[in-house]
Amino acid sequence: MADQHLLAYFTAMDNQGGVIVKDAPKFDLEMYVANYKGRTRFDRLLLIGQCSVPLCIDALKAAIAEARRGKDVQRYRDAWECIRMAAPDEPEARWDEAWVTATEKENKSETQRLEAELKGYKNNLVKESIRIGHRDLGEHLESIGSLNQAADTYIKMRPDASTQSHILEVGKHVISIMLQKRDWAGVLANASKALTGNLAGEEHTVEQPYQKVVCGLAHLGSAKYYDAARCFLEVGDPSICQQHNDIASTNDIATYGGLLALASMDRVELQSRVLDNPSFRNFLEVESHIRKAVSMFVNGRYSSCLDILESYRNDYLLDIHLQKHVAPLYSQIRNKCIIQYFLPFSCVTLDSLNTAFAKPGESLQDELISMIKSGVLNARINTIDKLLVAVSVDARVAMQTEGLLAAQNYEKEAIERLRRMSLAAANLEVKVPPKAAGSRLDGSMGPLPGVGEIWLDEARRNENSVDTTMTS
Known part of the structure; x- marks a missing residue:
């Protein structure tokens, strides 16, 4: 009976265009979620519960518990709607009306209290108190899920921000809202305004990892893979980045940087910017398979590189920032491997290409034809002799x-x-x-x-x- 409910749940998700991952990922759910704090924990748990068949129930239960620890009733409702369809017999599938009523009442009371305090601060005309009042109200609105109102409240802090640290605080709050709304242009604009122009010296060095991470996520969301790869590769010290795990963890930065570099950089850049990069080498220690994949590509072992990445595809499909980009990234990496494999030769047999890159029993011919038509591969196929022949310049x-x-x-x-x-x-x-x-x-x-x-x-x-x- 439970399997029938789960099947109906994922059938509905598939009809809505969602990504369905049938095989179990390599990570442990509890250890994976422990790397994060803040509102991103719920977002990641809900995504896993909506996409992963083996981890669906556990992820949705954890999402329900995470939502109840906060004050956002809408998040609890979203997780409850999912678990009600996937596992209606679970205790978490019962609607907790008492908690919802009490939380909504408490949220409304707290909002009114903070608005009254802010009004009193404005009457007293104390700039610092007004700034703190806007900050407290914005943080409360963000915690209950009113992101648009929270963004407007944070922006009202700017006229009363008198120091660089105050301006930086405003920028971080606004960037946090933009990241949750997936407004990538807004993230880049605020990162450039608040973090680049107002910091100098040691303060700029301390905040550089945060700037690189948020800009990298914005470029990744905009499908600018080369720019995103450069940002992640320049993050710096992993110990500093652990302070920003409400956005991304150290493992995420290693995965994003290595995977995006594989898709957008040539062999020389991969060697210099990834493998020989002393600061990013520390990130690669926590995701050793990324370092192995990059090393395989640099050393010309393309099939081994693709095998490593393919074994981690399910993990990447369950990542909140990487899921939509897995298919184009893997396609670009695969095209690069085929081109680099074929580059030293004037002609290669299709059988050797199938052995190196195709799945057992499948042919690579259709993929080669699409690469030739798109201009990625400068060659032609000899179907009689089963050869891929390079088009030489006259x-x-x-x-x-x-x-x-x-x-x-x-x-x-x-x-x-x-x-x-x-x-x-x-x-x-x-x-x-x-x-x-x-x-x-x-x-x-x-x-x-x-x-x-x-x-x-x-x-x-x-x-x-x-x-x-x-x-x-």
């Missing part, structure tokens, strides 16, 4: 093209020289005065005047001479 055509370009450049330069000679013969050129470069005709120093200024000075001198003659 040396004769290349030489003729280069010669034609040289002739066109020579013709253009000859025309310009003839025009210069004609101007000199007609005495239309402006000659440089015999004095040193950088001095004017009147002896003053400065940049040389243009042609119009020379004519204007000459006209003024003629006018002055005429006035002098008339006066005499």
